[in-house]
């Protein structure tokens with residue numbers, strides 16, 4: 001398929017093998033975005049599309065914000081790349097300090113990666129390295145959760161709980177087990193905020209730990225709010241109980257905050273919002289407003305020290321890293337983004353706006369096809385009844401219809417997930433909700 005390209009005259013689609021995309025379907029009828037500013041994308045023919053998803057849960061400050069753009073441009077002209085293996089550059093230390101400024105107390109050792117997927121694998125390696133450094137090398141099992149998403153690398157795919165992602169790579173990383181998902185539609189449908197029922201699902205951790213013996217279990221990795229599998233909000237008390245059980249057995253708790261980090265819940269992290277402190281915390285996406293690929297793992301200082309102090313003087317303490325860990329452009333963007341979040345009080349803004357967002361999305365209750373609506377702060381999920389024999393097709397058609405009508409939503413299976421930039425205004429919220437309502441009326 002050929003499209004017009006302003007630079008070359010023609011755009012060829014077949015060479016880019018697109019991620020998590022039905023490539024053949026897309027290339028028959030492509031949806032392209034060419035430009036973005038604040039709350040909107042613009043298609044190559046100039047059509048405005050309101051962003052209801054902050055890109056992919058990542059552009060929390062809105063698109064192409066001047067201070068971030070300027071910082072990246074300046075850095076690109078000053079120093080494009082510098083290694084961080086046995087070398088450093090000032091900006092990467094500044095970026096780590098800016099991140100440490102917002103991480104939970106005592107979790108201010110920051111390891112940079114380039115993505116959420118790399119964070120998950122890095123966090124699991126840190127957990128194993130920690131236990132080994134303390135003479136408990138038998139602790140190797142990682143416990144994830146059904147319907148968890150920790151990215152696409154082997155570790156994250158294995159600890160994750162999405163059957164479709166795992167089925168082509170069975171047992172690649174075999175040191176994993178899984179808790180059940182906390183989703184309980186029968187008891188919790190149409191919950192506003194944290195659902196009432198399901199704290200008891202945390203007790204399953206005791207069963208799994210008992211099965212393997214705590215002396216073999218390294219860590220539990222969970223998303224505080226599962227996003228990619230359809231906005232699954234933890235039941236009241238659940239995360240506290242998981243924390244207690246981990247502490248009791250000497251198991252590290254890893255929070256994957258790749259979507260909940262940086263204001264999505266009105267606080268810097270879900271750990272702050274829920275008042276539950278993990279031992280290791282993964283973040284990416286909004287760390288620099290998604291302007292340059294970057295992720296980071298924040299580590300409890302004691303865990304960091306145990307690994308570092310166990311190594312002989314002069315030795316590399318943790319044999320792990322990426323060429324682009326702390327890339328200068330990404331680091332410049334982190335510093336500028338964190339400053340912008342502070343100056344615009346964007347996290348507080350999200351908290352103030354969330355009751356309006358909640359009421360607006362719940363007004364879709366009773367709309368054709370809707371079987372559940374759930375939300376927490378600036379995240380919402382709207383679940384549709386699947387078509388018999390064609391799961392996902394109803395949500396996909398709704399997504400296409402909304403895009404045609406100028407609103408970008410995200411779908412996962414038959415669930416619409418909303419996570420707008422935190423600069424959103426009330427009329428934008430109304431527009432997103434009304435467009436979904438109208439689209440659902442036209443979709444069979």
Ligand SMILES: Cc1ncc(COP(=O)(O)O)c(C=O)c1O
Pocket residue numbers: 114115116117118120149150151152223227228256257258259284285
């Ligand atoms: C919770 C969570 N972890 C990890 C990832 C993977 O991040 P990335 O796509 O940057 O590798 C995602 C992506 O959406 C995510 O939501």
